[in-house]
Amino acid sequence: MHPRNPYRNPPDFHQLAADYPPLLEHKRALIFMMTKLKGMMSLVSHLFPTQLTQAILHRDFGFSISLPKHRLCPPVPNRLNYVLWIQDIMHAHRHLQSSPNYKSHVVRGIDVGTGASAIYPLLACKLEPTWEFVATEIDETSHTYAKSNINSADLEERVLIMKASLDKPLLFPLDDRQLKDFDFTMCNPPFYNSEEEVKESAGLKEFGPNAVRCLF
Numbered sequence: 001m002h003p004r005n006p007y008r009n010p011p012d013f014h015q016l017a018a019d020y021p022p023l024l025e026h027k028r029a030l031i032f033m034m035t036k037l038k039g040m041m042s043l044v045s046h047l048f049p050t051q052l053t054q055a056i057l058h059r060d061f062g063f064s065i066s067l068p069k070h071r072l073c074p075p076v077p078n079r080l081n082y083v084l085w086i087q088d089i090m091h092a093h094r095h096l097q098s099s100p101n102y103k104s105h106v107v108r109g110i111d112v113g114t115g116a117s118a119i120y121p122l123l124a125c126k127l128e129p130t131w132e133f134v135a136t137e138i139d140e141t142s143h144t145y146a147k148s149n150i151n152s153a154d155l156e157e158r159v160l161i162m163k164a165s166l167d168k169p170l171l172f173p174l175d176d177r178q179l180k181d182f183d184f185t186m187c188n189p190p191f192y193n194s195e196e197e198v199k200e201s202a203g204l205k206e207f208g209p210n211a212v213r214c215l216f
Helices: 015-017 021-025 028-037 041-049 050-062 076-096 117-127 140-152 195-202
Strands: 107-112 131-136 159-163 183-186
Touching: 015 021, 015 050, 021 050, 050 076, 050 117, 076 117, 076 183, 107 117, 117 140, 117 159, 131 140, 140 159, 140 195
Parallel strands: 107 131, 107 183, 131 159
Antiparallel strands: none
16 A cells, blocks of 8 residues: 555544445445444455445545446545555656646646546546546446546546547547647556456456456
């Protein structure tokens, strides 16, 4: 975990439920786990990923997101980790350029395959008020939800959700002359075309998939 990641230590699930009451509206098992198992975040994340992600994003970042079934539900701690490392790189880059205003410099990124949550642009824009994104998405359902989540966060002026397609280059926003220069690109593979492909891939790994994205 990144040194600045607040989730290096598991949250108090009982307090999280108190701060986000909808968490308690789900299965009794969740309440039991929060009360009895306390710090077992990995188990709670595996059994109740959507509820946990929505609760953390709401309480700690002020976002209320919607997530469809059969699409990726991203765990907040490791997604935040990715953003923190990019933040370090961007800050170091500005520092090496000896720019006294690097903190106020507009940083623009491309998020390839942003998913239904658009979690990377959400987290990055929360941490950095001058950052902007173009977030691409090939799946119709995820694209619709991503736009809705960005709009509900009032970030539509800073995050542009673009519909991708198989016949476009991976970084097709770079072909649009109206879009400005970009400082970084990010992506969170793997992506899968079917449930069978997920199972086949998992069979080759020591641990099963935690938060994979299935395009089916």
